[in-house]
Amino acid sequence: MTITGRILDLASILLAALVAGVFWGPWLAVSRSMNSFSPTVLLALVQRMDRNLGSVMGVLMPVALASMIAVLVNSYRSRPETFYPTLFGFALFLMTLLVTAFVEVPIVTQIRAWTVATMPADWQRLRDRWVSFHLLRVVGGMTGLALLVAGPVLR
Structure with a gap:
């Protein structure tokens, strides 16, 4: 493997890992108890998380997906042990993006008002x-991350 391939993988x-961490952290700290919060606390939490994470994830997620595409291009035909796990990991992260864009963000947009x-x-x-959909993002993000790590580790 070339140094370029190693840098792209890393x-x-x-x-x-940053994206998956943003999914995992709120689930671990807040989402599992969301049904126990009063309306006042729920609104404050959701609105604060939206302000803190919305713009960051709007940049981080596309950059992470672009980095996966770079690994796919670099490993195509030359490193199948990296290409295929990365392809499936990319698909899972793409699914998390779609869930975010078409389910989570519309709900948060309503709550914001x-x-x-x-x-x-x-x-x-x-x-x-x-x-429920946030849990889907957590599982997709963690599984996708495991797949991205598997390629370089198992080669």
Whole structure:
């Protein structure tokens, strides 16, 4: 393997670890108990997480995906033991992006506009939907990260 391949692998793994960490941390710290929070606490948490993570993930996720594409291009035909795990890891991270864009962000966009007085009658359903799909992102991100690490480690 060339030094370029090693650098691309390392960059891809580090960036994917940051993305997976952003999924894992809130799940571990907050999401598992989300149904126990009062409306006031829930709104404060979701709005704070949105402010703290929204812009960061808007840059980090595309850069991480681009780094995986670079590994795919670099390893195609020359390193199948890296190419295929990276391809499947990329697919999982792409799935997490789609879940984020089409499920999570629309829910957070609604919550951003809420106050305790204006919360809809079905707010618990939306909260539970967000938590369920967030778990899908955690599993996808961690499994995708494991696949990205597997290629270089198992070669």
